[in-house]
Structure formats: C-alpha cells, structure tokens
Amino acid sequence: MLNRYPLWKNLLIIFILLIGALYASPNLYPEDYAVQLSGNRDIHQVDQPLMDKVTSALTREGLSFKAAELVDKSGLIRFADGETQLRAKKVISTVLGENYIVALNLAPTTPEWLENIGAGPMKLGLDLRGGVHFLLEVDMATAVAQRLDVYVSEIKVKLREDKLRYRSVDHREDGSLAVKFADAATRDSAAVLLRKDYNEFVFQTDDVENANFLTITLTERTTRAIEDYAIKQNLTTLRNRVNELGVAEPLVQRQGRNRIVVQLPGVQDTAAAKRIIGKTANLEFRLEAKPDDSRGLTETYEFRNEPGRKGVLEKDIIITGSSVSNAQSTFDENGQPQVSITLDNKGGQLMGRTTRNAIKRRMAVLFVEYKARTLVETVDGVQVERRIPYIEKKIISLATIQSVLGNQFRITGLDGAGESSELALLLRAGALAAPVYFVEERTVGPSLGAENIQQGVTSVQIGFALVLIFMLVVYRTFGLLANIALCVNLVLLVAVMSLLSATLTLPGIAGIVLTVGMAVDANVLIFARIKEELKNGLPPQSAISAGFDRAFTTILDANITTLIAAVILFAMGTGPVKGFAITLSVGILTSMFTAILVTRALVNLTYGGRKLKSLSI
Template identity: 75%
Template sequence: MLNRYPLWKNLLILLVLVIAGIYAAPNLYPEDYAVQVSGTREAYTVDSALMSRLEQDLEKAGVAYKAAELNDGTGLIRFADGDAQLRAKDMIADELGGNYVVALNLAPTTPEWLSDIGAGPMKLGLDLRGGVHFLLEVDMAQAVGQRLDVYVSDIKGQLRDERLRYRQVEHLDDGRLSVRFADAETRDQAEDLLRGNFPEFLTETDDTEEGNFVYINLSEQTIREIEDYAVKQNLTTLRNRVNELGVAEPLVQRQGRNRIVVQLPGIQDAAAAKRIIGKTANLEFRLEAKPDESRANTEVYPFRTTPGRTAELERDIIITGSNVANAQASFDENGQPQVNITLDGKGGQMMSRVTRNAIQRRMAVLFVEHKSRMVEQRVDGETVEKRVPYTEKGIISLATIQSTLGNSFRITGLESSQESSELALLLRAGALAAPIYFVEERTVGPSMGAENIKMGVTSVQIGFALVLAFMLLYYRVFGLLANVALTLNLVLLVAVMSILSATLTLPGIAGIVLTVGMAVDANVLIFERIKEELKNGMPVQSAINAGFSRAHTTILDANITTLLAAVILFAMGTGPVKGFAVTLSVGILTSMFTAILVTRALVNLAYGGRTLKKLGL
C-alpha cells in the first residue's frame, strides 16, 4: 500500500530511537565536584577511619559535602559546587600533609543500571570540562649526548671484537667522540672499521705526544634524525604513560621543533598531573668496577634506599630502559617487591654478550631521573631566577651475576610495592629518549568550562527554537513532523557521540549548531518536491511518495559532499578542528536517518493509507 511502512520497519526505527534515548540519558546527569584522597606509599592507606575523620573535620569547618566514598584504598568526597570543593581540598591537604595525594576531581553521577550496560556521558574537552595544559620542551642537547654515550659503548665493543687495542674512548665536552691508540697503524685500522660499521660518523685523525687519535663527529643529518626521534619517542611515551593511568581523552601533540603540548581534561590539580606525566625516570645497567680498574673509567653512585652507602661502577652502559619490552611488578619468595623485566631482541643480545664474560661479578641497576630547579643568577646587575636542568642517579639493585642473562630477569631492592608498580609502569610505557622540562603550565578551571557549556547550550537552544518556529509556520503539519524528527536527531547525535566516547569541545558544540540548521535541509527538499508535484496535478498520496523518492539523490549528493569535507578536516586538523569534524560527521549521518526514515515513518502514520484530496502543506 502506498505510503505505508511494513510493521518490521516501524519497529526497527522505534528500536533504534529507544536505544538512542537510553544511551543519551547519562548526559542528563552532571558530574559532581569531588576531592580524591590517596596515599603516596603503601604505609599510608586511606581507610574508613581516615574518611570518618575527614568528614568530621569538614562538618566542623562548615564545608557542606554531598557524600563520601571509599573504593580500593582511594577516598572520594563529593560536593555541590566548586567553591566548597576548593575549600575542602586546601583543608584536607593541610590536615594530611605530604604523605597523601589530595587531588581535585569530577565524579560521575550516572545511575548504576546505565553504567552496567555501558552507557556513559559524552567526554568533555579541556575548554568545557576544565583540566590542565602543559607545554614541555625536549632537551635536544641531552638527546644527542645520550646517543653519543651509547656510541661509546658500541665503539668499545666493536674494537674488542676485532682485537684492536685502544687506550681510551671518551665523549668530549664539544660533542665529539675521541678514541686514543698507542700507534698510528692500529688507529688507521680502527678508523676504517668505524667508517664501515657506522656510516653516520665523520672521522678525522690527529697525532700528538699523548697518542694517536680518531675524532668522531655526527653528520648534521644524523643529529637532526636523533633530535626528531627523541621528540617522536617522547610523544609515544607520554601517550602510553597517560593512557596507562586512565586519563580520559588526553591531547599529546608536537609543537614546533622541540616542544610537546599535553592537555588533560578533567584533571584540575596541576601538581598531581605533573607527577603523572613529568616522571622522567630511566634505568641504566652497569657492571661494578673491578678493584684494579682505572678510576678514569669508573663513577661512584649512592644507593637510593641506603643513605651513606655507595658503589663504584663502570662508565660503560650495558643497556638502558629503552631496551625494555615489558615490565611487571610482583613479589619475590621473601615477599619483597620486585620488577620482572623482559628485554627486546637487541637488549637481550647486549645483556647476554656482557654477562657471559662477567659471571660472579656484580651488576648494578641505576635509577636515573632528569629534573630541573630554579636558581638565582646575576644578570646585568640584577638577580633573576633561571631553571637549570640536573640529573639524579642512584643504585636500586647491586646483585651478583650467577649465570649468563638473556631477555628475562628481575630487579630487586625496591623500597615498596608502590615504587615497583610505578617503575614497571614507566618502563612498560617506554623510556623517554631525552629529558623533558615544563616550560608552561595552566589550569583551566571548571567555572570557565561551565560558562562555555552554558553559552554553547544557549546557542543550540536558540538555533533549535528558530528552526522549529520556521518549520512549523511555513510547513504546518509537515513542519511539526519535521520538528519531531529534528528533536530525535539531537537525541540520536548525543547517543552516538556517547557510544563512540567522542570528546565534545566548544567547536564541537558549533558543529551541533550547524547540524541543527542542516538537519532540516533534507526535509525542506522533500516538502518542496511534494508541493511541486501537487501543483503539477499529481494525487496527494502519489505526490508524497514522489517527494520522498525523488529527493533522495539530491539529499545524498549534498550530505556526502559535506561529509567528505568533514572527513578531510578530521584527517588534516588537530585538537578543536577534529572535535568539530567528528560532531559534524555524526550529525550528517544521524540527520539523514531522521530526515528520510523517521520523517517518512511519521508522515506515513499521519497520512498513509488515507484518501486525501488536499494536503496541509
């Protein structure tokens, strides 16, 4: 029968709309302002007694709170507004001191039954939800210097394998490597070997009273490749580190030659966020120095957990944390924390090559942290503060090698299970190829986000109301049906964005506003085609059918063209541009569904199967 959908199609459309309504529903439940409390170490746990004490302190101070919860050793106190949250955070931090981490947070209020089926609200971007923004700088000089240190070990290994005796391999302050030999013949053989095995080297020779030297420089192209690799590796490491810690929808992207932008929506505590991403820990594996070894080839380092205890280690690095393929925290047979290490292929080969000739010697695991501090300097007669980078190194393990080590072994001597878990996480996420320093940090408060959301919602409401009024006044009954479909389109759009866990930004709200205006285009085309067919004398039911059928091609052409533009924006753009492209793309697809299928279903229900001489259009 003309203009009648079969029952199954009506039920299918209804099912889609019901599911959309369910998955859009969590967005009706705004998040609570909250303060999260957790211990810095295993000895400092958050339990019910501590939470009761905090609740009593809040009540005495007159700070109203909604609820207090304890989940897996982490306390969460909810508040009705941001002012109470900030007051409570300062008060709790003063009460607990430095043994606990007190962080601002936003806690979900989605009903449990919706969460159980995987329904959750849209994630909000930094401009809407608030959070922290960091600008990090990669130390390019250190990136090249660390690679040169690795080359020192590689060169020594190559010369030993070829039985070419050398006196010293040294990383000079001017960025060159120096290899000293006792005679010119051995020097020339070594130079040929190094040129063949290391094509990136530029070599020159020099003969002095101190010996015969080969000086090694890196080509400009190699230096650029090292610097580019350092930034890319740090990008990957930071993304992995943030993802491991469960930060929702972070933005980690390169800016310029040596800088990285990190945005963490929803995190309001800049100090806690810096602790998450700013940890620049790495490992170095070195052999303990022999008693008769030259002090020029050794360095003395302290133990991290035993004040006053030191050990003398060889300068040569066997492998670093960059050779770690996997790391898992666990406990040894005595219940002490440890980290089980799995090396990549290259790391396993290097570890095996060194340890097979070092049985019964001790190998140290050196924990390396790159930090920076503010120091006062006199410049033009004035005292100014300048951030100066420095490196801390401490031994966490010094164990005897019982047999040749391969790809798998374990690290012991850690202070606590929290330290082993953190070390395993950092190694698993990947080592930083070069130190990074915080150049800029900003906290985007929730009040700014709330204002942006309010303005965005207002713009959607105004645009929506104007479109509804126009359609109703111009197309009357058909306009009313189109307005119902437009409302359902918004519900469907929000549901799809929520299911896809897409991040809504301020440009994304602009995409919704644009979608509202574009969503009725298809209906306008259909209704105008129906009016045209009626003017040509076609019967009412035939005109309705022709209007929907013949407008499909034009609708598809228009929407596919816009969809392609949105896809290009997503592929080429970054950050806010991608947010706009995602919202626009989803809006195009949902508007085609509602404008063609849903509107047709409503028109069929209102007019299908009836004998009509006139149409209210």
C-alpha cells in the same frame, strides 16, 4: 499500499529510538564536584578511620558535603558546588599533610543499572570540564649527548671484538667522540672498520704529540634526525603515560621545533599529574667494577633507598631503559615487590653477550632522573630565572649474576609496591628519549568550564528554536513532523557520542549547532520536491512518495561530500578541529537516518493509506 512502512521497519525504527534514548539518558545526571584522596605510598592508605578524620574536619569548618565513600583504596567526598569543593581541598590537604594526594575531581552520578549496560555521559574536554595544561620543552642537546654515550659503548665493544686495542674513547664537549690509539696503524684499521658500520659519522685522523686520535663527528643530517626522533619518541611516551593515568581524551601534540603541549581534561591537581607526566626517568644496567679497575673506568653512586651506601660501577652501559619492551609490577616468593622486565631483541642480545662472561659478578640497575634547578639572577636590575639542568643517578639494586640473562629478568630492591608500580608504568610507557622541562603550567578551573557549557547550551537552544519556528511557519504539518525528527536526531547524536566515549569541546558544540541546521536541510529538499510534484499534477500520495524517492540521491551526495570534508578535518587537524570533525561526522550520519527514515515514518503514520485531496505543506 502507498506510503506505508511494513511493521518490521516501524518496529526497527522504534527499537533504535529507544536504544538511543537509553544511552543518551546518562547525560541528564550532572556530575558532582568531588575531592579524591589517595596515599602517595602503600604505607599511607586511605581507610575508614582516615575518612572519619577528614569528614570531622570538614564539619568543624562548616563545610557540608553530599557523601563520603571509599572507592578502590581511595576516598571520594562529594560536594554541591565548586566553591565548597575548593575550600574543602585546602582543609583536607592541611589535615592529611604531604603523605596523601588530595585532588579535585568530578564524580559521576549515573545510576548503577545504566553503568552495568555500558551507558555513561559524554566526556567533556579541557575547555568545558577544566583540567591542566602543560607546555614542555625537550632538551635537544641532551638527546644528542645520550645517543653519543650509547655510541661510545658500542664502539668499545666493536673494537674489542676485532681485537683493535685502544687507549680511550671520550665524549668531547663539542659533541664529537675521540678514540685514542697507541699507533697510527691500529687507528687506521679502526677507521676502516667503523666506517663500514657508522656512515652517520664523519671520521678524521689527528696526531697529537705521541697519541694517535680518530675523531668521530655526527653529520648535521644525523643530528637533526636524532632531535626529530627525540620529539617523536617523547610524544609517544607521554601519550602512553597519559593513557596509563586513565585521562579521557587528552591532548599531546608537538609545538614548534622542541616543545610539546599536554592537556589533561578533568585533572585539577598539577602536582600529581607532573609526577608521572614530567618524570624523565630511565634505567642503566652496568656491571660492578672489579677491584683492580682503574678509577678512570669507574663511577661511584649512592643507593636510592639506602642513604650512605655506595657502589662502584663500570662506566660502560650494557643497555638502557629504551631496550625495555614490557614491564610489570609483581611480587617475589617472599612477598617483596619487584618489576619483571622484558627486553627487545637487540637489548636481549647485548644483555646475553655481557652476562655470558660475567657469571658470579654483580650487575647494578641504575635509576636515572633528569632534573632542573631554577636559579634567580639579577641582570641590569631585573630578576631573571635561569634553569640549570642536572642528572641524578642512584642504584636501585646490585645483584649477583647467577646465569646468562636474556630477554627476561627481574629488578628487586624496590621501596614498596608503590615504587615498583610507578617504575613499571614509566618503563612500560617507554623511556623519554630526552629530558623535558616544564615551561608553562596552567589550570583551567571547573567554574570557567561551567560557564562555557552554559554558553554552549544556550547557543544550541537558540539555534534549535529558530529552526523549529522556521520549519513550522514554512512547512506547517510537514514542518512539525520534521521538528520531531530533529529532536530525535539530537537524542541519537548524544547517544552515539556517549557510546563512542567521544569528548565534547566548545568546537564540538559548534559542530552540534551546525548539525541542527544541516539536519533539516534534507527535509527541506524532500518537502520542496513534494511541492514541485504537486504543482506538476501528481496526486498527494504519489507526490509524497516521489518527493522522498527523488530527493534521496541529492541528499546522499550532499552528505557524503560533507562527511569526506569532516574525515579530512579529523585526519589532518588537531585538538579543537578534531572535536568539531567528530560531532559533525556523527551528526551527518544521524541526520540522514532521521531525515530519510524517521521523517518518512512519521509522514506515513500521518498520511499513509488515506485518500487525500490536499497536503498541509
């Protein structure tokens, strides 16, 4: 019968609508303002007595809270508003001191039965939820210097393997390497050998008094490539670290030649975020120096967890943390924390080659951190801050090599499971190719985010109301059916965004507003076609069928071209542009479903199978 859907199609549409309503419903449960408590080491854990101590302090200060609970070895205290949350954080921080991390958070209130089926609210971006914004600067000079230090070790190994005796290999302040030889013939042979494997250098021979030097300088092109690699590697590493933190839809992107922007929605405690994000930690593996080694070939370092104890190590670096492909925090047979290391192929070869000739000698794991001191100077009567970078190296462990090491081994001697977990995280996420320094840090408060949300919701409501009125006035009964389909479209849009764990930002709200207008565009095309068919003399039922069928191609073409534009925006854009592109793309797909199938189902239920003399359109 004309304009009647079969039962299975109606049931399918109803099923989709019910699923959409189910997965959109968590967004009806607003998040609670909360303060989260966690210990910064395993010896400082959050337990019930500690929670009782905190809640008692809040009660004494007259700060009411909705609930206090223990969740996965951390405490969570919920509050009714953001002002109480901020005041409570200060009180709790004073009570607990520096041994605990006290962070602002937003706690979900979604019913457990919805969470069990994978339903959750949309995640909110930095501009809506609040969070922290960091601007990091990459130390390019150190990136080049680090690469040159690796070249120094490689060149020494290469010369030894070919039995070319050298006096020293030094890294000069001007960025060049100076290899000193006893005679010119050996130097010239070394130059021929090294030119084959190191075409990224410019080689120059120099004779100074009784010494013969081979000066090696990086080409400008190679220097730029090292700097570009440092930025790209740091971007990858920072993204991995952010992912390990479990932050929803972070933004990590390059800005200019040597800066990186990091935005963490929902994170309000900058100190806790900086501890992982900005930590420029790496490892160096070196052999302990022999008693007869000259002082010029050795360096002395303190132990990280044993102040006063020192170890003398060879200057040559076997491998660094950049050779680590995986790291996991585990425990040894005595229950002591350790980190199980897996090296990449090149790292495994270098480790095997070195340890093969070092059985019963000790190898040190050196923990390297790049830090900076801020010095305030007065220049022409104006105080100016100057950042002075420095490197801190301390020994984690110094263990005897019992057998030849390959791609897998363990690091012990760590100060608790907390340190082993953090070290494993940093290594697993990847070593930063160059130090980064915090140029700017900014916290976007939840109150500002709430204001943005309210403005965004108001804009959607106004746009939605104007569209509803327009459709009712112009298309009457058909307009009413289109408005019902538009409501369904919004529900499905929110459901899909929630299922995809997409992040909603202010530009995303703009995409929703645009979707509201585009959602009825298809209905306008269909209804205009129905009117045209009625004018051409077709009976009402035939005009309805022809209107939907003949407008389909136009609707499909228009939506596909818009979808292509949205995909390009997502692929080429960053941050806010991606947020807009996501909501626009999802909105296009849901609006096509509602305009073509849902609206027609409603029209069929209203007019299908009836004898009609006219239509209210």
